[in-house]
Amino acid sequence: MATQRGTQNTQLLVGTTNRGKLREIQSLLAGLSIELVTLDAWRGLAAPEETDRTFEGNARSKARYYAAATGMVTVAEDSGLEIDALGGAPGVESARYGGPDASYPKKFTLIHEALRERGAIGSPARFVCALVLASRDRILFETRASVEGYIASAPKGDGGFGYDPIFFYPPFGCTLAEAGDRKSAVSHRGQAFRALRAFLLAEKL
Numbered sequence: 001m002a003t004q005r006g007t008q009n010t011q012l013l014v015g016t017t018n019r020g021k022l023r024e025i026q027s028l029l030a031g032l033s034i035e036l037v038t039l040d041a042w043r044g045l046a047a048p049e050e051t052d053r054t055f056e057g058n059a060r061s062k063a064r065y066y067a068a069a070t071g072m073v074t075v076a077e078d079s080g081l082e083i084d085a086l087g088g089a090p091g092v093e094s095a096r097y098g099g100p101d102a103s104y105p106k107k108f109t110l111i112h113e114a115l116r117e118r119g120a121i122g123s124p125a126r127f128v129c130a131l132v133l134a135s136r137d138r139i140l141f142e143t144r145a146s147v148e149g150y151i152a153s154a155p156k157g158d159g160g161f162g163y164d165p166i167f168f169y170p171p172f173g174c175t176l177a178e179a180g181d182r183k184s185a186v187s188h189r190g191q192a193f194r195a196l197r198a199f200l201l202a203e204k205l
Contacts, residue, residue: 013037015066015076017047018095020161021189025075028184028193032200037072045069055079055092055130056144063134073140075196079129079188081163083111083151085120094163108155108166115151123151127167127176129188131196141199145191149176159183 012034014025026036039045048065050058055078062076080094090097090107098107115121126146133141147169155165157177164177169186176183184190 011035011037011072013039013042013066013070013072013074015039015062015074021077021079024184024187024189025193028190029197029200032197034200039066042066042070050078050092053092055128056132056142058092059130059132060134060139060142063132063139064137067134067136071136073133073135075131075133077129077131077189077192079127081125081127081167083115083123083125085118085123086111086114089114104162104165105155107163111151111166112153121151121153125149125151125167127163127188129192131192133196133199141196143192143195145188145195147186147188147191 010033014022014036016022017039022038029036045066048062050061052058052061058078059076062078063074066072066076067074078092080091082088082091098110102110112121115123126148128144128146130144131142132139149167149169152166152168152175155177156175157165159180160177160183164183165175167176168174169176169179171186172179172182176187
């Protein structure tokens with residue numbers, strides 16, 4: 001991992017522009033001797049197209065793309081919501097479900113309408129996160145994590161982001177948007193980045 005010349009700060013590029021994800025990642029990697037660099041430092045760099053049909057494929061593509069374009073060791077992830085009654089949808093299309101301009105309340109409405117049509121409100125569902133650490137075109141580490149739950153009958157809670165308000169987590173008896181600080185202990189992204197944290201500490205990167 002590259003070290004900034006003249007300092008002791010090791011730098012790691014976080015390959016996402018999602019502010020909610022960035023806040024979670026910064027919290028999960030806090031305390032490491034690593035300076036997290038965001039894509040704000042590379043404003044002229046276009047985002048890669050996410051064309052793979054798997055979370056792992058998209059995470060690998062993003063990590064390699066940003067690492068090659070910037071010369072920095074990069075962590076990238078692809079994550080989303082899989083709903084059993086919808087055949088795994090929205091899946092890798094989670095961020096684009098309902099169209100590129102659809103708000104999350106609109107996405108919730110579309111999901112509930114689709115589930116009502118199938119008589120499947122309360123369908124089992126899971127959040128999935130695939131994470132990849134890359135240096136140029138070489139993958140240094142990768143992992144996959146998930147958290148199981150159900151689709152809530154209505155959005156609840158104003159914490160978290162994305163689909164959290166409609167994801168009911170049975171052990172907590174509430175949605176992840178209602179879970180507060182407990183969310184990071186069980187979330188798909190929390191699990192994946194704790195695995196990355198352990199790798200970075202073990203490799204002394």
